[in-house]
Amino acid sequence: MDEREPGETDRLQQLVESIAAKIFNGTYAPGQKLRQETLAEEYDVSRTPVREALRQLEIKGLVVQQRRYGATVLAPTTKDIGANYWLRGELEGMATELAARWISDADLHRLQIVHAECVASVRALHETVNAAGGAPCPTAAEPMRHWVVKNQAFHALIYSACGNASLERSIRDLHLDYTRNILNMTVLGMHESRMRKNIEHHAAIVEALVARDALASRDAMRTHIQASGAFVVDWLEKRPAPRRSRTGRRF
Known part of the structure; x- marks a missing residue:
């Protein structure tokens, strides 16, 4: 069950969509590593929503995450x-x-x-x-x-x-x-x-x-x-x- 506030959920969705858009348009290239601290600074948010956004992007097949290595872009062909x-x-x-x-x-x-x-x-x-x-x-x-x-x-x-x-x-x-x-x-x-x-x-x-x-x-x-x-x-x-x-x- 999602216990986030409606506004928080909307902001998270916007973060997911913004990162996805940059994957689709090539700003984040296939194979590029997406560091949580860099994304948090770029979007002016804490690491918590970035971590959740990357999790959702992994479910969508746009990134892959590995322990001790982080998230890597998997742009669709x-x-x-x-x-x-x-x-x-x-x-x-x-x-x-x-x-x-x-x-x-x-x-x-x-x-x-x-x-x-x-x-x-x-x-x-x-x-x-x-x-x-x-x-x-x-x-x-x-x-x-x-x-x-x-x-x-x-x-x-x-x-x-x-x-x-x-x-x-x-x-x-x-x-x-x-x-x-x-x-x-x-x-x-x-x-x-x-x-x-x-x-x-x-x-x-x-x-x-x-x-x-x-x-x-x-x-x-x-x-x-x-x-x-x-x-x-x-x-x-x-x-x-x-x-x-x-x-x-x-x-």
Whole structure:
């Protein structure tokens, strides 16, 4: 039983997510040792939450800990990431099939609203990026964040409507612990046709759910997640390797 206060639990989760993000983006390189005292100083916390964060990251498969040696980064390979998306596709497909049977009319209406907001956020993101004419575009951060939030809300509505708490929990853990940081990293790499395809997938999912077609709902979601995984793996494989300074640090 977790006896931590709610605020303490939130801070710990933020610490876990921040360390995980740096593992995913290469700041903490595979094989790098993560010292508790260094992390405590970097995040301005005591060693106790760092110790717990490393324990959770080990459970997630992002670090390995050995007695008298400490924690070492185990960054996932593209094969690991592809396998993760495959599993997400199967689980979210199953949840969408169940949601077709159990989702309420009110939640269907909310899903249609969120889908429309996703479409609007994609349009705003591309208008911002296109206006920059290929130059670095710091103003894209806000529409990008808005799209990520709405995309997460779209999926969350569906698997919360599946009527299976264990399945919902498994999907949330799998998505939040593994792919959210990757999604944040790759979203600006999505060219316009890829974003349009993402919206088309969402529209197909909504259409199948409105029709209460369980099998079509499952297939539409599985197709969507697997296509997203293929894009992410391709993006990561083509991404230039981080450069190293003379001290060995990546930048």
